[in-house]
Amino acid sequence: MISPSAYPWAEGETLGQHLDERGIPRRDFLEYCGKMAVILGIGSAAAPRVAKALESVKRPSVVWLQLQECTGCVESVLRTENPSIGDLLLDVISLDYNHTLMAGAGKAVEKAKTDAMAANKGKYLLVVSGSIPTKENDIYTMIGGKTARMQLEEAAEGCAAIIALGACAHWGGVQGARPNPTGAVGVRDIIKNKPILVVAGCPPIGDTVTATVVHFLTFGALPEMDREGRPLFAYGERIHDQCQRRAHFDAGQFVETFDDKGAREGWCLYQVGCKGPATFSPCPIFKWNTRTSWPIEAGHPCIGCTEPYFWDTMTPFYGRLPDVAGFGIEKRVDTIGASLAIGAAAGVAAHATMTVLHQMKRRKATRQVPEATEDEGANNG
Amino acid sequence: MNVTSDRSARHPPGAGFLEHFGKPVPRERGDFTWVYLWGAPLRIMHWIAAVCIAALVISGLYIGRPYFATAGEASSHFMMGKFRFVHFTAAAVIVMTGIVRVYWLFAGNAFERLPALFPVTPRNLLNMWRVVRTYFNLHTEEQPHFIGHNPLAQSAYTGVYLMMVVMVVTGFTLYGQSNPTGIIYHSLSWVPALFGGLQIVRLVHHALTWAFVIFVVIHVYLAVRADYVERAGVISSILTGGRFVSSSDHFEDLDLSTGHPHPWPKE
Numbered sequence: 304m305i306s307p308s309a310y311p312w313a314e315g316e317t318l319g320q321h322l323d324e325r326g327i328p329r330r331d332f333l334e335y336c337g338k339m340a341v342i343l344g345i346g347s348a349a350a351p352r353v354a355k356a357l358e359s360v361k362r363p364s365v366v367w368l369q370l371q372e373c374t375g376c377v378e379s380v381l382r383t384e385n386p387s388i389g390d391l392l393l394d395v396i397s398l399d400y401n402h403t404l405m406a407g408a409g410k411a412v413e414k415a416k417t418d419a420m421a422a423n424k425g426k427y428l429l430v431v432s433g434s435i436p437t438k439e440n441d442i443y444t445m446i447g448g449k450t451a452r453m454q455l456e457e458a459a460e461g462c463a464a465i466i467a468l469g470a471c472a473h474w475g476g477v478q479g480a481r482p483n484p485t486g487a488v489g490v491r492d493i494i495k496n497k498p499i500l501v502v503a504g505c506p507p508i509g510d511t512v513t514a515t516v517v518h519f520l521t522f523g524a525l526p527e528m529d530r531e532g533r534p535l536f537a538y539g540e541r542i543h544d545q546c547q548r549r550a551h552f553d554a555g556q557f558v559e560t561f562d563d564k565g566a567r568e569g570w571c572l573y574q575v576g577c578k579g580p581a582t583f584s585p586c587p588i589f590k591w592n593t594r595t596s597w598p599i600e601a602g603h604p605c606i607g608c609t610e611p612y613f614w615d616t617m618t619p620f621y622g623r624l625p626d627v628a629g630f631g632i633e634k635r636v637d638t639i640g641a642s643l644a645i646g647a648a649a650g651v652a653a654h655a656t657m658t659v660l661h662q663m664k665r666r667k668a669t670r671q672v673p674e675a676t677e678d679e680g681a682n683n684g
Numbered sequence: 685m686n687v688t689s690d691r692s693a694r695h696p697p698g699a700g701f702l703e704h705f706g707k708p709v710p711r712e713r714g715d716f717t718w719v720y721l722w723g724a725p726l727r728i729m730h731w732i733a734a735v736c737i738a739a740l741v742i743s744g745l746y747i748g749r750p751y752f753a754t755a756g757e758a759s760s761h762f763m764m765g766k767f768r769f770v771h772f773t774a775a776a777v778i779v780m781t782g783i784v785r786v787y788w789l790f791a792g793n794a795f796e797r798l799p800a801l802f803p804v805t806p807r808n809l810l811n812m813w814r815v816v817r818t819y820f821n822l823h824t825e826e827q828p829h830f831i832g833h834n835p836l837a838q839s840a841y842t843g844v845y846l847m848m849v850v851m852v853v854t855g856f857t858l859y860g861q862s863n864p865t866g867i868i869y870h871s872l873s874w875v876p877a878l879f880g881g882l883q884i885v886r887l888v889h890h891a892l893t894w895a896f897v898i899f900v901v902i903h904v905y906l907a908v909r910a911d912y913v914e915r916a917g918v919i920s921s922i923l924t925g926g927r928f929v930s931s932s933d934h935f936e937d938l939d940l941s942t943g944h945p946h947p948w949p950k951e
């Protein structure tokens with residue numbers, strides 16, 4: 304698929320020349336630039352600018368570290384049925400180092416990496432997928448005899464910018480879920496002195512990565528980001544506010560079980576635990592697998608995988624609210640709340656009975672001294 | 685201080701009728717004084733808040749667990765939309781009311797001002813304990829009397845104010861999510877960070893709803909109970925602003941001879 308490419312992008316050759324050589328029609332290239340300009344939120348009118356910048360780009364150096372992870376991000380980003388220009392772009396820019404995709408192995412490969420980093424010092428783009436384990440002196444992930452932290456710190460040293468790819472590099476991922484036995488953390492917890500962009504998701508959508516790379520190549524800088532470090536062009540809006548089932552939400556039409564009428568009619572998945580109202584992600588627009596579909600379109604509630612700590616805070620995936628812990632068994636907040644309210648009402652009824660009985664006794668006693676000036680007492684309400 | 689009628693000589697109307705059934709109403713005797721306590725702004729705010737809280741709880745519980753299954757086209761319904769509209773409108777009203785209440789913490793009378801919210805004196809600890817005892821009908825002769833709120837009631841009301849602040853903060857945090865470039869989103873972006881995620885914010889917002897339900901149940905009961913036990917017109921005081929007190933009563937927070945009410949006097 305990706306590397307080793309049959310058409311290596313030669314040193315010194317521009318991207319325009321390289322695409323020519325590969326026989327990519329210019330029309331396709333311009334179309335692609337237009338699409339990217341739209342995704343980046345700079346408008347299709349900016350397409351010529353993107354095209355011009357991309358055409359003259361010389362082969363950038365990219366180092367891709369995979370630390371404590373499952374390789375799903377690489378799969379998501381690179382594996383598509385018909386390679387588009389976007390995939391090609393990733394193909395051609397790639398890759399001085401990626402241990403899953405490289406043909407070589409062992410010491411030679413580690414040397415290739417250090418050579419590339421030395422040759423492109425201050426200029427290469429570092430892509431990181433996977434988390435960094437920090438417990439027991441970082442021993443839980445070792446690559447080429449070094450811990451993940453050492454690998455990351457070494458590679459970050461001379462890079463121009465970092466793309467943290469996927470939930471693991473974002474905040475720790477599934478291995479960072481409670482109780483986080485390896486002490487997994489994200490890239491931003493380790494590296495503080497480089498621009499870091501987070502392409503969030505478990506895994507993220509490939510288009511987001513290519514668009515970010517295009518932005519980096521066009522403008523020489525990372526795009527605008529939110530507090531999480533996610534690019535705003537992709538993560539600027541909630542799923543809930545872009546969702547094709549939203550009309551059913553407003554109407555009050557909800558799927559209650561996955562085999563009911565509502566499910567067949569494509570109603571809103573709120574009641575079966577959809578986390579769209581708490582999740583910022585481009586899924587409804589970019590979609591998955593060369594724009595085939597996306598979870599909610601396919602009938603599955605969003606699990607909120609672009610949000611930090613989603614394994615802890617977005618679970619249960621098929622329930623709307625987090626479970627209330629500490630009762631031995633899992634109980635929903637409504638069960639507890641309603642029980643307490645009923646308890647309060649019952650307590651009030653019992654107390655009222657007691658008060659009435661007490662007052663009746665008391666008043667009976669008072670009645671026997673009808674002329675008493677003793678007052679009943681005053682308010683305390 | 686508004687002094688009105690002396691009711692000592694009068695029988696309550698209808699007392700004869702009730703006596704017929706063997707249940708004489710105890711007659712009130714002595715000098716009665718009408719004490720004006722709650723200013724009109726406070727009373728209006730109380731009832732606006734009551735209506736808003738009812739609307740917020742009902743619409744909130746629907747938002748949290750929508751249940752009217754509606755068949756047909758989405759375009760022919762707007763059920764969730766309507767409940768959310770009610771919720772957000774009531775939210776806006778209660779925030780406005782809250783702003784006036786904050787102003788009234790400085791402009792109101794002694795019972796409505798900021799210091800009145802915090803009955804933190806050693807004497808009040810003892811009084812709080814005595815109030816609790818009388819709620820169990822024990823040692824009722826030692827019940828301390830207050831013209832305003834007793835310290836236990838006041839603590840509950842202050843707690844409700846704080847709960848409302850949490851509701852408003854969490855509610856507007858959820859509300860702001862739909863416009864992430866807006867001012868609400870940005871000014872409240874510390875909230876999800878503080879709670880550990882938006883879902884926790886949602887959970888807190890949802891769970892506290894039940895605290896309001898429980899509060900309303902107990903609050904209404906205790907008001908009715910006070911009216912029943914003490915026959916001092918406590919419910920009427922949130923409508924008219926004042927109530928009658930007998931000159932023979934001793935109040936912790938009112939000196940009838942000087943006519944200077946003050947909550948939580950130092951000794």
Ligand code: HEM
Nearest residue numbers: 740741744745747748775851852855856858859886890893
């Ligand atoms: C006594 C006051 C309030 C009560 C009892 C209340 C109750 C509730 C409840 C039970 C929910 C459902 C939560 C869930 O399960 O997701 C909810 C949702 C919500 N509330 Fe409140 N709320 C109150 C005040 C407010 C205020 C002041 C605001 C400010 C705008 C607000 C905004 C919201 C929003 C935005 C939602 C989520 C609606 C959605 O996701 O569509 N609430 N409220």
Ligand code: SF4
Nearest residue numbers: 546549571572577579
């Ligand atoms: S399916 Fe999820 S994201 Fe879509 S409208 Fe319903 S709750 Fe919102």
